[in-house]
Amino acid sequence: MRSSPGGRGRLRPRAAGPARETHPARFEKPHLHPIYSTPGRPDLRPSGQVRDNGTQGAQRMKNSRFYIGLVGVAMVVTFLIWTGFDKAMVYYLTPVELMAKVAEDDTFHDIGVKVSGRVVKGSYQAEGAFEHYFSVVDLARDDASFRVEYRDILPDTFSDETEVVIEGRFRRDGVFEATTVLTKCGSRYEAMPEEMAG
Helix, strand or coil: CEECCCCCCCEECCCCCCCCCCCCCCCCCCCCCCCCCCCCCCCECCCCCECCCCHHHHHHHHHHHHHHHHHHHHHHHHHHHHHHHHHHCCEEECHHHHHHHHHHCHHHHHCCEEEEEEECCCCCEECCCCCEEEEEECCCCCCCEEEEEECCCCCCCCCCCCEEEEEEEECCCCEEEEEEEEEECHHHHHHHHHHHHC
16 A cells, blocks of 8 residues: 555555566575585595595605615615726735635635735836836735736835735736735935934
8 A cells, every 4th residue: 555645544455456476486406426425526526535536646756766776876886886886896905815815705706805015126117118027926925925016106115025005906817906006115214303303
């Protein structure tokens, strides 16, 4: 009803018309994936775990390859370190010990060694400035000696009956092929403090 212009507070009845149809409120249910029950996230399983759609498998394979490569690199580095250490390691022997080693193991001829001994008196021979031949004997046993070949300049203090330390390889023909020759001269070093004191 509506109020009329002439009457205050009175409502005029509304004109009759066709009745409106009323429908109950309708709510759309969210669409659920037939397998995965989380709305809007088909990549989630009902338990909440992310579906493995191939990316996780690829990542696991990538990680496994990475660790395999890492182990391979570590093995190579370890091998290089070990072989380098083995090559850098030099035995320090006497003539008696050297001869005992090569008698036990023939491959010891191919191993670099250092030998301490004494130059046999009268054994030194030279052919030019870079070819030297002499014999070295054990400091404790005169029956243990061998021939030495050295192709470089000898130290100034080298002479007969000088104590030397030679580095090289003991060949299968019984000759020591030296790459380094060092001399021991105790009197020279003993005289140095006296000269400095004077």
